[in-house]
Amino acid sequence: AKSASQHSYRFFEPQMNLALRRFVETRDALRVGLEQAEFELYYQPQIDLLSGRVVGAEALLRWRRDGQRLVPPDDFIQVAEESGLIASIGRWVLQEACRQAAIWHASGWPHLSVAVNLSAAQFRQADIEQDVAAALDASGLDPRCLELELTESLFMQEVESISEMLMGWKARGIQLAIDDFGTGYSSLAYLKRFQVNRLKIDRSFIADILHDEQDRAIVQGVIQIARGLGLQTLSEGVETSRQAAQLRRMGCDMAQGYLYAKPLSAPQFASWLRHRAG
Numbered sequence: 001a002k003s004a005s006q007h008s009y010r011f012f013e014p015q016m017n018l019a020l021r022r023f024v025e026t027r028d029a030l031r032v033g034l035e036q037a038e039f040e041l042y043y044q045p046q047i048d049l050l051s052g053r054v055v056g057a058e059a060l061l062r063w064r065r066d067g068q069r070l071v072p073p074d075d076f077i078q079v080a081e082e083s084g085l086i087a088s089i090g091r092w093v094l095q096e097a098c099r100q101a102a103i104w105h106a107s108g109w110p111h112l113s114v115a116v117n118l119s120a121a122q123f124r125q126a127d128i129e130q131d132v133a134a135a136l137d138a139s140g141l142d143p144r145c146l147e148l149e150l151t152e153s154l155f156m157q158e159v160e161s162i163s164e165m166l167m168g169w170k171a172r173g174i175q176l177a178i179d180d181f182g183t184g185y186s187s188l189a190y191l192k193r194f195q196v197n198r199l200k201i202d203r204s205f206i207a208d209i210l211h212d213e214q215d216r217a218i219v220q221g222v223i224q225i226a227r228g229l230g231l232q233t234l235s236e237g238v239e240t241s242r243q244a245a246q247l248r249r250m251g252c253d254m255a256q257g258y259l260y261a262k263p264l265s266a267p268q269f270a271s272w273l274r275h276r277a278g
């Protein structure tokens with residue numbers, strides 16, 4: 001066993017170095033990116049399934065690396081988390097999202113909310129309470145129009161430390177949503193303990209909802225639990241009008257997905273809103 005492990009150590013070493021080199025490269029480029037303001041937020045509309053109205057948008061981070069190609073978050077968020085840079089990047093996201101929502105409010109869309117993704121790492125590495133308060137203050141945005149998207153893992157890992165913070169946010173009127181609901185460790189006990197406003201049903205349950213009985217049963221179950229607890233539901237990754245119709249029949253409140261729009265730059269989102277209204 002010993003010689004085997006020595007062998008595998010030698011075998012993996014070059015790959016380890018490669019992974020480490022990639023990490024360091026991305027981390028350093030992210031630092032530059034922060035200094036050079038290479039980050040952008042894209043906005044994906046969220047639709048009320050009953051009225052068909054746009055109620056808000058989720059802010060999704062993009063990185064225009066070296067001023068050129070647009071890098072999606074899955075390619076760099078983990079490095080940002082592991083390097084500690086997520087604290088600064090997340091602070092920028094909160095500031096920018098609130099600033100943008102205040103602009104919508106001032107330009108004829110007074111009720112739109114903006115949803116911001118928070119990763120569990122931000123709760124460890126940043127003073128997230130202060131960052132949220134600062135972004136609201138700087139923008140003057142009504143706290144009721146800010147939604148924070150939390151992950152299930154957060155509730156499992158750091159229950160003690162965040163409970164007061166979440167209650168404080170709720171008291172200010174800030175909306176709380178659980179992202180990717182159903183994909184994490186599903187102890188449902190935390191739903192009772194932390195009164196969030198909304199469950200976002202992960203798109204993996206939506207993709208096949210017309211044909212897969214099990215997905216349909218899970219989604220129906222989530223909607224029923226949410227209703228029983230007085231929470232709203234939003235389905236992610238809605239790509240067809242048949243999926244939207246099915247979800248509406250099942251009692252889902254809201255939807256988000258390519259059916260309505262892909263994530264759009266701020267100017268694109270503004271013109272999308274105007275077209276939809278006109």
Ligand code: C2E
Nearest residue numbers: 060061072073074093117118119237238239256257258263
């Ligand atoms: P998420 O929060 O689950 O965001 C939804 C993802 O699904 C987005 O990918 C979006 O572009 C994609 N999507 C939306 N509608 C559809 C659809 O109809 N079909 C399909 N196939 N996909 C759809 P994106 O923008 O690449 O973001 C990936 C993940 O990165 C997000 O997943 C979120 O976890 C993370 N992320 C994005 N922005 C931030 C941020 O500012 N902070 C943190 N901490 N994480 C972020």
Ligand code: CA
Nearest residue numbers: 058117149179
């Ligand atoms: Ca999200």
Ligand code: CA
Nearest residue numbers: 179180200236
């Ligand atoms: Ca999600």
Ligand code: CA
Nearest residue numbers: 179180202203
């Ligand atoms: Ca997801």
